[in-house]
Amino acid sequence: MTAAMTSRERVLAALHGEPVDRTPLVNPTSVATVELMDLVEAPFPDANREPELMARLAATGHTELGFDSIMPVFSIIQESSAIGCRIQWEQKDNWPTVKMTEPIFERSEDIRIQDDWMDHPDAQCVLEAIRILRREYPDVAVIGKTMGPWSQAYHSFGVEKFLLMSLDDESATKDVLDRLKRLTVEYGIAQAEAGADAVTLPDHATGDLVSGEYYKRYLQEMHAEFAEQIPIPIILHICGRTVDRMGYIAETGMAAFHYDSKNEPGESMEAVGGKIRLVGNVNNPQTLYAKGAEDVKDEVRKNLEAGVQMIGPECAIPLQTPIESLRAIREAVVEFHGLN
Amino acid sequence: MQIRTDLGTRVELVSMDPHCHDATIGLYRRETADGPVGIVHSYSSVAGIAKRLGFLAEAMCVLGGLERVEGDDATVRLPCRTWHNAALKRLFLDCFRVDPSTAPEVKPLEAPDTRSEQLIRVEPVGGGRYRVGATDVPEGDDSRAPAIARALVRLAQLEEVDETTVGFPCGERHDALIGALLVRAQNLRAALREEELTASRGVLTAPSAQE
Numbered sequence: 001m002t003a004a005m006t007s008r009e010r011v012l013a014a015l016h017g018e019p020v021d022r023t024p025l026v027n028p029t030s031v032a033t034v035e036l037m038d039l040v041e042a043p044f045p046d047a048n049r050e051p052e053l054m055a056r057l058a059a060t061g062h063t064e065l066g067f068d069s070i071m072p073v074f075s076i077i078q079e080s081s082a083i084g085c086r087i088q089w090e091q092k093d094n095w096p097t098v099k100m101t102e103p104i105f106e107r108s109e110d111i112r113i114q115d116d117w118m119d120h121p122d123a124q125c126v127l128e129a130i131r132i133l134r135r136e137y138p139d140v141a142v143i144g145k146t147m148g149p150w151s152q153a154y155h156s157f158g159v160e161k162f163l164l165m166s167l168d169d170e171s172a173t174k175d176v177l178d179r180l181k182r183l184t185v186e187y188g189i190a191q192a193e194a195g196a197d198a199v200t201l202p203d204h205a206t207g208d209l210v211s212g213e214y215y216k217r218y219l220q221e222m223h224a225e226f227a228e229q230i231p232i233p234i235i236l237h238i239c240g241r242t243v244d245r246m247g248y249i250a251e252t253g254m255a256a257f258h259y260d261s262k263n264e265p266g267e268s269m270e271a272v273g274g275k276i277r278l279v280g281n282v283n284n285p286q287t288l289y290a291k292g293a294e295d296v297k298d299e300v301r302k303n304l305e306a307g308v309q310m311i312g313p314e315c316a317i318p319l320q321t322p323i324e325s326l327r328a329i330r331e332a333v334v335e336f337h338g339l340n
Numbered sequence: 341m342q343i344r345t346d347l348g349t350r351v352e353l354v355s356m357d358p359h360c361h362d363a364t365i366g367l368y369r370r371e372t373a374d375g376p377v378g379i380v381h382s383y384s385s386v387a388g389i390a391k392r393l394g395f396l397a398e399a400m401c402v403l404g405g406l407e408r409v410e411g412d413d414a415t416v417r418l419p420c421r422t423w424h425n426a427a428l429k430r431l432f433l434d435c436f437r438v439d440p441s442t443a444p445e446v447k448p449l450e451a452p453d454t455r456s457e458q459l460i461r462v463e464p465v466g467g468g469r470y471r472v473g474a475t476d477v478p479e480g481d482d483s484r485a486p487a488i489a490r491a492l493v494r495l496a497q498l499e500e501v502d503e504t505t506v507g508f509p510c511g512e513r514h515d516a517l518i519g520a521l522l523v524r525a526q527n528l529r530a531a532l533r534e535e536e537l538t539a540s541r542g543v544l545t546a547p548s549a550q551e
Contacts, residue, residue: 038384093355154547319542
């Protein structure tokens, strides 16, 4: 253990695999809820489109829930909106989504990314929110988000079409990923310049649809490139059962892997072999949303006992998650370390 | 406003109240020396929110037979001093259906069945038990009473005494509450579907799992 650290120091140390004074609470994805939206008067959908509201809502993760990080990019659609995907913005109680039934690309040659794509208000919103948070919370880790090319391909081609392409035509699939990856790199770098300490990089080669071998074939090398090109620690996020690819992920040079509750903490720590840090795993739909604080604490303790380096929910939490369940995450970490 | 740590456990949440600027309003259960109480609470500061919380608490009292806890317009409790969680969740949701420009009214212990021509009656038989009966059952048709009794058991987690008799575990009468539940029990499937939809809304799914 080192002397008392600030939240920011604690998170950065954990991401770099350095000693910490206690296990940091990190949310690589959203911890916004409808109650927190009311508390700070920053409701969806506006909090996804107006930087002041985005920053204010995101900050509650630290000020009200006690996380060591603040993550303002609640959704996964900001870049997709910027490149022309149709967005269903929804209401306060639901997530904005890309209308993937209305794809904007048919073939890899259709992919045209304008050089000024980041000038779009939905891309700028994130950058400005990060600047606000950096200014207002100098001692808290600010985490951005840049979507990976696999996720972008789902959004711009449609899930079914892109998955079929990945089965039928390896060359075309790689061409699509190559053409989309500049979004990931450019947005990651821009967020670093805006003041982010780290970025989450969701790339939904999820356990239910994409095998570990596919991850290796299509994404491992590209993710290693991202780790070289984006100048801040990257937290890769992939939902589902992913133990079969954790060994590959651990070789990419990314700082951490944000992992799902479908993977046991012990087996996951073994799978990554100390080459990448883990964060996440606390179940959202069953535990955080529907069970009580004691069940939340049990899951947190299981991660702490397995040596998982950062504690947090497995993915963006349901917007109706009870606040008492979220606060139980911090209570469990504090109790585990015997702190007040 | 700050996060309240004295609310206890959240029982149910309505994310967007159409009658009060889409405010999010919850029902919380707090343990007290006098037994559990229900607190109707919102973190919203929109105009009229205090009045709205008071109205919902009042609706719970009228529709469900709860009592106000002295000194707080938005805190209620059951006269039996216990807590019937599933029944109160359902009651809380139903209070949002009450037109706020009208006074809530207690539901009678009988109602025409929505799926037949039968009239469903619920009769207290002592010890917190209620017998479900049906009249006007056409010859050759089955009585809907057993189905309604099963629906009450499922909807409000009541005890199943026999085919047509259900009971509150506290052993006390809850006439108003059973009257309110009777309305929903007649279309159990719709009530459960509504619960499922509510539970799935606001859950972010991976792009690969989105429709």
